[in-house]
Amino acid sequence: MINANTVLKLAVQKSGRLHDDSMKLLKECGIDITNGVNKLKSEASNFPLEVFFLRDDDIPQYIEDAVADIGFVGENVVYEKNKNVQVEHKLGFGKCRLSIAVDKNETYDGVQYLQGKRIATSYPLILNDFLQKNNVTAEIHEISGSVEIAPGIGLAHAICDLVSSGSTLFMNGLKEAETILQSQAVLIRNKDLDEAQQTILDKLLFRIQAVKKAKN
Ligand code: PRT
Ligand code: ZN
Numbered sequence: 001m002i003n004a005n006t007v008l009k010l011a012v013q014k015s016g017r018l019h020d021d022s023m024k025l026l027k028e029c030g031i032d033i034t035n036g037v038n039k040l041k042s043e044a045s046n047f048p049l050e051v052f053f054l055r056d057d058d059i060p061q062y063i064e065d066a067v068a069d070i071g072f073v074g075e076n077v078v079y080e081k082n083k084n085v086q087v088e089h090k091l092g093f094g095k096c097r098l099s100i101a102v103d104k105n106e107t108y109d110g111v112q113y114l115q116g117k118r119i120a121t122s123y124p125l126i127l128n129d130f131l132q133k134n135n136v137t138a139e140i141h142e143i144s145g146s147v148e149i150a151p152g153i154g155l156a157h158a159i160c161d162l163v164s165s166g167s168t169l170f171m172n173g174l175k176e177a178e179t180i181l182q183s184q185a186v187l188i189r190n191k192d193l194d195e196a197q198q199t200i201l202d203k204l205l206f207r208i209q210a211v212k213k214a215k216n
Contacts (some may be wrong), residue, residue: 006196007048008204011062011071014053017024018185024070026051048200059188060085064129066190069197070204072213075183076162080123083092085188089205092212094185096164098123100178103151108177114138114158121160132182 012022026033031047042053051178052068058082059071074094078087079170100119103106111134118139121127131138141156144155148168150156160180187208193201 006194006200007043007050008069008070008197008200009050009052011015011052011054011068011073011174012203013056013059013073016056018056018072018074018094021091021185025072025084025091025093026207028211029204031207042135047204049204057081057089062192063188066192068190069193070187070189072185075179075186076123076126078179078186078188080125082125084191086191087186088189088201089208091185091187091208094183096162096183097179098126098129098160098181098183099163099176100158100160100180101148101169102158102177104173104175106175108175111136111178113177117157118155119158120147120156120159122147123160126181127160148174183193 010089014018023033031049032045033042034045039053039216041050043050052062054062056073056077059068059073060078061080063071063085064069065152072091075087076096076098078085082110107169114131114136116138119127120141120143122142122144124140127140134154141150143150147159147161150159151174158177159174162183162203163176166176189201
């Protein structure tokens with residue numbers, strides 16, 4: 001029997017680029033969340049959903065550990081964290097790409113350019129996969145922020161970072177050389193939801209798909 005008291009726990013970014021679109025999507029799905037930005041969690045008043053507000057980097061781990069059941073997070077974070085979670089649905093917002101960029105005056109003539117170079121990034125795992133697939137040996141220098149300044153201060157020959165408009169690269173005298181991942185926000189889930197949780201997730205997915213259809 002399905003437990004009528006079951007509530008699905010959704011993790012969303014507490015603040016940052018994905019927060020507003022995540023909350024907007026819930027609203028478009030007809031789900032009322034009483035404001036909870038300064039709280040850790042908030043419950044929907046008209047749907048069996050509880051929303052947890054977290055740093056995006058922590059979301060895959062929380063889902064793997066079943067602290068939350070589902071989450072809205074960028075594919076870039078999902079693949080970099082490499083946790084045991086399942087990507088269920090692409091959400092259509094938070095679009096960006098993970099790209100390798102070099103000094104705008106460099107002649108970039110293909111991935112072999114990167115051989116023996118030092119590349120600064122916050123995405124060492126995804127970058128390492130890309131380099132291996134392309135038989136390139138390069139030094140990956142992991143930094144957590146302001147990756148785009150690394151070439152200018154002599155820390156690296158190239159960077160691997162998220163790009164959307166391209167203006168950050170431009171302002172730092174860099175040019176995009178290689179796109180290694182196209183990313184957008186996705187709904188990820190714990191792999192072992194019980195029947196009651198699955199039923200709620202199916203209802204939510206049905207509404208998300210209806211919202212998407214209405215926009216097309
Ligand atoms: O605090 P928390 O850890 O939760 O947030 P965060 O600072 O790690 O992430 P945040 O809010 O910056 O980004 C959240 C997610 O938004 C990312 O993981 C991506 O999935 C998505 N996203 C979409 C982006 C961008 N577009 C983006 N442009 N994330 C970051 N950027 C940055 C990029 O790193 C670079 O510094 O924006 C700059 C480039 O933008 P353009 O427009 O100048 O090219
Ligand atoms: Zn983050």
